[in-house]
Amino acid sequence: MRIALIAHDKKKQDLIQFSTAYKEVLEKHELFATGTTGLKISEATGLQIHRFQSGPLGGDQEIGAMIAKDKMDMVLFFRDPLTAQPHEPDVSALIRLCDVYLVPLATNMGTAEILIHGLERGDFSWREIIQARKGGQNG
Numbered sequence: 001m002r003i004a005l006i007a008h009d010k011k012k013q014d015l016i017q018f019s020t021a022y023k024e025v026l027e028k029h030e031l032f033a034t035g036t037t038g039l040k041i042s043e044a045t046g047l048q049i050h051r052f053q054s055g056p057l058g059g060d061q062e063i064g065a066m067i068a069k070d071k072m073d074m075v076l077f078f079r080d081p082l083t084a085q086p087h088e089p090d091v092s093a094l095i096r097l098c099d100v101y102l103v104p105l106a107t108n109m110g111t112a113e114i115l116i117h118g119l120e121r122g123d124f125s126w127r128e129i130i131q132a133r134k135g136g137q138n139g
């Protein structure tokens with residue numbers, strides 16, 4: 001499974017703690033992140049993470065492009081609902097694409113807990129079936 005980890009600045013510490021707590025689950029998967037989030041999580045946990053641009057510089061859009069190609073299976077996005085973001089349109093677009101492509105999305109730690117437990121249990125193996133059926137047709 002390919003999993004995207006994203007956090008706005010005031011939520012980064014929460015996502016670092018979350019990633020530390022669930023390191024053993026996360027390390028079995030292919031991890032992606034926006035620039036600063038990925039750097040901080042990998043420094044704190046040692047997890048291997050493919051880093052895109054920072055969110056305001058296009059990172060959310062890069063993750064959105066993976067979703068549009070059916071190359072992302074889960075998004076854990078710890079959003080800050082109390083701070084205006086200069087790239088709010090990118091944030092909305094990413095969330096919209098998760099809905100378009102039926103990608104499981106958590107926008108806060110409460111839902112992320114549920115998704116990660118589901119991941120441990122194998123609840124998302126239907127994603128792998130979809131990927132296998134597509135047989136790499138998306139390149």
Ligand SMILES: O=C(CO)COP(=O)(O)O
Pocket residue numbers: 006007008009033034035036037038053054055056059060091
């Ligand atoms: O802004 C973000 C998501 O919208 C996150 O970007 P960074 O991980 O680069 O801080």
